[in-house]
Amino acid sequence: MSVLTGKHLIDGQWCAQSCESFSAYAPQMDEFISPQFHSAGATEVNLAVQAAERGFDVIRQLSDHCRSELLTSIAQQLEHIRAPLVARCVQETGLSTARINGEIERTKKQLLHFASLLMEGTWRRACSASSDVTSHPDLHLSSVPLGPVVVFSASNFPLAFSVAGGDTASALAAGCSVIVKAHPAHPGTSEMVADCILSALKHLDIPPCVFSLLQSKDHEAGVALVTNPAVKAVGFTGSIQGGRALFDIASQRPEPIPFFGELGSTNPVFVFDSTFANGVDTFAQAFLSSMTQGAGQFCTSPGILVLQKSEHLDTLLTSLAAVIPLQAKQTMLSPHICSAYRRATRQRQSRSELNTLAVGRVAENAQSQAHIALFSVSAQDYLSNPELEHEVFGPSTLIVICQDFAEQLVVAKSLRGHLASSVFSGSDSEDRQQVAQLVDALSLKVGRLVFNGFATGVEISPAMQHGGPYPSSTMAATTSVGSRAIERFMRPVCFQSMPVDYLPVVLTSATADQ
């Protein structure tokens, strides 16, 4: 594909019916860019769902090997268009070329991870119990895919949590057809990646009804997709507000469906004073790097630092104020996100309980340029204002200053759910018991706990967990990153006294693997 069509991909065809359209915005250039993208209406939603119903019957009957090849082929297609993809994606997101190249690597790695997983066989969690002398029946537990899945892609990961991202890769791996509702902040990137998936399907002679892409700038298409009775599960990465609205719709359907939403998270970082035994600089640098990475637009950004009052703390605050790159360009993903960030930080600046430690300057007329903002608050004031725990999406952190460890522990126990949390402590410290207590308390609040490190950077691994208690995700028992992400899109079925000839092909092959 050399020229963007601005259309939807439905059943292998680039098509558009509705007249409504929108354009991508280039944050670095502060202007809209061509082409126009059509916004999906009811007709396109229905066509995509009908295709996905046929597509489900196709993909669920493909062998594990064939679905593995599909994922591998998508990864290859992404590599083929790397140069133009990076160019368009950088334009649409304002993220750096290095970051987008890294994200292509990550997206490929995710696809190949599930491609390998499919060849292992254990992902199905099959399990057998043979009949025995006490006349128990022969049981064979395997799994089936759920049905057509809708994926809402994220604004902040235009590739890795988008059209061919983790949700799509794991849903296809599980044997589900997929409809992606693209994020309107990067429609060109989305079209290019959808075309990669189409090429991979064609290359392997798989009917293209398995995958569709809908472009839309407003909420109607998304609501229509989640409401449609043929849709059986939803993957979502985005804001608490948007995610909760769709979760409610999914739960209130006549047939409720699982909604796997990764929503907001502030990822509190708890620091013991022993961390600074050899000075504050190492920590200060690592913190600033994590806080400002991608303009703070990571779901795992450190939004809260919880420290104890000490002379080291004073040094740290002075050091941070000195080295914070106040003039550094912080380009946000869209004017919409940037104005929400500006509103939130302005509000924090005006609050009497908060000290503004540092705040960058930025030309107000640059619609996507954000300022770094660092605040502090006493633990007491923090605890009496629960809204201070909420995420401020962007390069801003709130430092919570505690009188002692006991107060740090109170803060930890007061938390609602987060994706991740960190604990920093000096290796030769005497606070061993306190660290253990804090780790225990935090394990009940988050999906991932990092020691002496920040949570930004999520490994693709069988041992990863990306999803914590609400509101950080809507299904804390599932993960959107790592091997178990595939389990979101399947469910167990027990075959009792069933002759092997009558097991579906995909299950017979799974049996063979066990």
Add this chain to the structure above:
Amino acid sequence: MSVLTGKHLIDGQWCAQSCESFSAYAPQMDEFISPQFHSAGATEVNLAVQAAERGFDVIRQLSDHCRSELLTSIAQQLEHIRAPLVARCVQETGLSTARINGEIERTKKQLLHFASLLMEGTWRRACSASSDVTSHPDLHLSSVPLGPVVVFSASNFPLAFSVAGGDTASALAAGCSVIVKAHPAHPGTSEMVADCILSALKHLDIPPCVFSLLQSKDHEAGVALVTNPAVKAVGFTGSIQGGRALFDIASQRPEPIPFFGELGSTNPVFVFDSTFANGVDTFAQAFLSSMTQGAGQFCTSPGILVLQKSEHLDTLLTSLAAVIPLQAKQTMLSPHICSAYRRATRQRQSRSELNTLAVGRVAENAQSQAHIALFSVSAQDYLSNPELEHEVFGPSTLIVICQDFAEQLVVAKSLRGHLASSVFSGSDSEDRQQVAQLVDALSLKVGRLVFNGFATGVEISPAMQHGGPYPSSTMAATTSVGSRAIERFMRPVCFQSMPVDYLPVVLTSATADQ
């Protein structure tokens, strides 16, 4: 305990505050029996939840070995009171002595199953990924229990799906504290079993806040429990109407919580004509036995038979009409359930699309005595009246008569979710390909598929799945019977670069098992 108190068990104390009360009803004797049971109000609910919050901090820190001992001890306590327990339970439910003795066996087996599982270590699904040369961090995936769990016990399994039933056993095993909302149809049984749990806790010196029992005859206590912010998950076995109402409340909380509801199921049975190659008698007997077992009050009762028109079918219908035990006493669990059953079957008798093949006689003034009722309908009429798929709880089955296999397949594909389904076919049949097609279609509709057998009787096994698509359950990816039931009450946590000293004790021991 020799005399029933009629009170709630909260934090080790038998107590009651509200003035409202109710009595158990003895269906066989058709009368209310003593004592009076108090109905829990807001005060008792709050006290129970406060105890459960403390109890969660107790039980989650117990070793796997200690929780295993607790489950074993509960099973022993049940055995100690077997004789009075059976007597009271038979009185309250109208079920037979043999059935209740069997249910005690099953309940003990479930408790001991989880007691063994805890000693295996694999139940936590722990998994590690070591750091390597490419600088990936050290990851350790383990799990934590969710928090206080509320269990709504079932009317139809007064022991196995009740106070110390599968939900309670698996929640305690996972490390959650439990509040049981007892079913008002068997309050005495519930009190006796709760006392067993209290004895086991005392025996092992575990603080009794780990488990509470609330009695209540109305909905308020249940709603208050599900609404309480400290409650983190719910297990439920009961009707679609009641379950859906509580599911909605759980989903609409500010912090939504998982609601594991096992609701209604009709468990359609598909029969190929080859089944009758050696006559219809074997099948007819097995079917009648499954249909009338426990007065048809099993969640896995065969509510729908889907057959093809043939001479064998005529013979089968004649045979069924001849051998059906029309005078057999079918005592239902409560006047409430019985009147709902009578209403539903009367309505079926009056429908012009349905043929009444057989209907038993019963004294209308015997409030809990039900009549066996067998109906038939053409597949065409069945397909145009979707409400015919709904469960009629009791000893009634609808026979759907298809023109051919194609119509049987249409019926299969039209189904909503069920717990189980069966396929019958003669072993030397030529319908191999059709059976495979049907099994494939049904695997998308149910949690368990039985070949040449009925679904009544659910094995406790690692390979069991008891939970199908909605409305048969609210979380089709989970099971309420078998090893994986424990997974409902835990969630994964990833520990990144975490020194082993800082892992919580329960996780260190899990690590050792891997």
